[in-house]
Amino acid sequence: xxxxxxxxxxxxxxxxxxxxxxxxxxxxxxxxxxxxxxxxxxxxxxxxxxxxxxxxxxxxxxxxxxxxxxxxxxxxxxxxxxxxxxxxxxxxxxxxxxxxxxxxxxxxxxxxxxxxxxxxxxxxxxxxxxxxxxxxxxxxxxxxxxxxxxxxxxxxxxxxxxxxxxxxxxxxxxxxxxxxxxxxxxxxxxxxxxxxxxxxxxxxxxxxxxxxxxxxxxxxxxxxxxxxxxxxxxxxxxxxxxxxxxxxxxxxxxxxxxxxxxxxxxxxxxxxxxxxxxxxx
Amino acid sequence: xxxxxxxxxxxxxxxxxxxxxxxxxxxxxxxxxxxxxxxxxxxxxxxxxxxxxxxxxxxxxxxxxxxxxxxxxxxxxxxxxxxxxxxxxxxxxxxxxxxxxxxxxxxxxxxxxxxxxxxxxxxxxxxxxxxxxxxxxxxxxxxxxxxxxxxxxxxxxxxxxxxxxxxxxxxxxxxxxxxxxxxxxxxxxxxxxxxxxxxxxxxxxxxxxxxxxxxxxxxxxxxxxxxxxxxxxxxxxxxxxxxxxxxxxxxxxxxxxxxxxxxxxxxxxxxxxxx
Ligand SMILES: Nc1ncnc2c1ncn2[C@@H]1O[C@H](COP(=O)(O)OP(=O)(O)OP(=O)(O)O)[C@@H](O)[C@H]1O
Ligand SMILES: Nc1ncnc2c1ncn2[C@@H]1O[C@H](COP(=O)(O)OP(=O)(O)OP(=O)(O)O)[C@@H](O)[C@H]1O
Ligand SMILES: [Mg+2]
Ligand SMILES: [Mg+2]
Numbered sequence: 001x002x003x004x005x006x007x008x009x010x011x012x013x014x015x016x017x018x019x020x021x022x023x024x025x026x027x028x029x030x031x032x033x034x035x036x037x038x039x040x041x042x043x044x045x046x047x048x049x050x051x052x053x054x055x056x057x058x059x060x061x062x063x064x065x066x067x068x069x070x071x072x073x074x075x076x077x078x079x080x081x082x083x084x085x086x087x088x089x090x091x092x093x094x095x096x097x098x099x100x101x102x103x104x105x106x107x108x109x110x111x112x113x114x115x116x117x118x119x120x121x122x123x124x125x126x127x128x129x130x131x132x133x134x135x136x137x138x139x140x141x142x143x144x145x146x147x148x149x150x151x152x153x154x155x156x157x158x159x160x161x162x163x164x165x166x167x168x169x170x171x172x173x174x175x176x177x178x179x180x181x182x183x184x185x186x187x188x189x190x191x192x193x194x195x196x197x198x199x200x201x202x203x204x205x206x207x208x209x210x211x212x213x214x215x216x217x218x219x220x221x222x223x224x225x226x227x228x229x230x231x232x233x234x235x236x237x238x239x240x241x242x243x244x245x246x247x248x249x250x251x252x253x254x255x256x257x258x259x260x261x262x263x264x265x266x267x268x269x270x271x272x273x274x275x276x277x278x279x280x281x
Numbered sequence: 282x283x284x285x286x287x288x289x290x291x292x293x294x295x296x297x298x299x300x301x302x303x304x305x306x307x308x309x310x311x312x313x314x315x316x317x318x319x320x321x322x323x324x325x326x327x328x329x330x331x332x333x334x335x336x337x338x339x340x341x342x343x344x345x346x347x348x349x350x351x352x353x354x355x356x357x358x359x360x361x362x363x364x365x366x367x368x369x370x371x372x373x374x375x376x377x378x379x380x381x382x383x384x385x386x387x388x389x390x391x392x393x394x395x396x397x398x399x400x401x402x403x404x405x406x407x408x409x410x411x412x413x414x415x416x417x418x419x420x421x422x423x424x425x426x427x428x429x430x431x432x433x434x435x436x437x438x439x440x441x442x443x444x445x446x447x448x449x450x451x452x453x454x455x456x457x458x459x460x461x462x463x464x465x466x467x468x469x470x471x472x473x474x475x476x477x478x479x480x481x482x483x484x485x486x487x488x489x490x491x492x493x494x495x496x497x498x499x500x501x502x503x504x505x506x507x508x509x510x511x512x513x514x515x516x517x518x519x520x521x522x523x524x525x526x527x528x529x530x531x532x533x534x535x536x537x538x539x540x541x542x543x544x545x546x547x548x549x550x551x552x553x554x555x556x
Contacts (some may be wrong), residue, residue: 174323
């Protein structure tokens, strides 16, 4: 089971003078019930990797397997249960009305029209949008954050077993971010979730695993705690340690016992407070 | 006459918008030279509408927008307006027109009549500022999301406008890119540019001179960043949330840890705890 990527390399426009090596020798396992976060600087290959994982981009080298079926390059896709929310939501919207746009995915899965609209009416509120207000609006006359929510709703409505999200909270306000996080928390036990993000603070706290990319290469792939306890790969990739994690490290350096390194602000505060109490007693 | 970008009693209603309230209602505010004004607000609160009104892409349904005294709704003066107000739109895809990166950056200044040799140095400088040196001959649509966003910023920088309006310019950038952009904004302010910076991140507003908050198309707050962060306003109701470091500090206090300083990031929290 799972979506397995083995030794993936990808070069855009190979054999031309404009060749760009976007990925090199990436291994990745995406499992139902686990959440993976992908971090990496601008241009490090994150979106390319998601494109490959959902079958949109055929890798130059390497293989894919979906639930044990090899060379999923042709099999993987929305029908097969891998949903991708694009980095630019506008690239995903196309229908005349918001409700039809969201219902399109389920329709394509073979659901009847009524059942598909039902799914659409259910998934819009999940991203904080009232179908009665937005359902018959044009997806192209929305604010940036509203457009992203509609794109998210469209993919959620398909209930994919594997959900790939490219910067799902960029451009969302605080309530929208909380809404998306709540949906992800709900889906997490039954879905393989992959989140590409620049917001390590927001997502590392709720992820199981993390992949750090730098110039198309893997700097780290493993449990989140491991990376936060020893963040050298993060820094090597040119990323920064989330503020909260930095304070935990500074605390340990001055002799405060820290039992676990986490990026979640509330949990981190409790861990630090416990450590400080130990020092005092 | 004051030199500023000035909104007076501005309302805007999209034709056929379909909801009962206009996108923007009776908005009055100004951005002066050498000033950073941050603009916050929930999704759909009217921020991008204000951005489109700032250089005459949209003209107000009521009220006026003036740039150094020049109204934006006079067709004869629209290029005067556009040469003074540079805009980085929320979605870089809607902004990029050039066929290769360097052409894209040259496009604005070329239209302003900048001469060939100066053009070259402006393009190189702008690309360097956003970290895109080396990608001059790339086709823009083959760039990554963050590279496109950097390109859109470079295009506006190369115009050297008196006012720079940025609509969530760091939404797709990595942390380093983000602080690069904040640094660029700071330096532009110091050299006299007036900046309007739209963002969802309260941490981005710390370096601003003033903060505006829109709620359902109306201005509901105008003040100093510190007053917003440490004041009595109900941030959640406005679709805002404290930066992670401040939520961390809040929870520390709740756990009985004394933090004297106004903790806002790792260094100020560290200072408060172990000096
Ligand atoms: N269609 C394409 N043709 C050629 N090169 C491309 C294409 N798409 C992306 N690239 C290049 O491949 C590299 C990886 O791009 P990718 O979009 O995967 O990066 P990313 O990690 O998602 O970056 P960002 O955080 O900016 O979105 C970049 O150097 C980019 O310029
Ligand atoms: N082209 C359009 N036609 C009709 N209505 C629009 C259009 N663009 C935006 N609106 C509506 O106007 C209101 C304000 O939108 P605006 O884009 O200014 O919001 P915003 O504050 O920039 O939001 P976001 O944070 O999501 O980018 C919203 O209700 C939106 O749905
Ligand atoms: Mg990307
Ligand atoms: Mg907007």
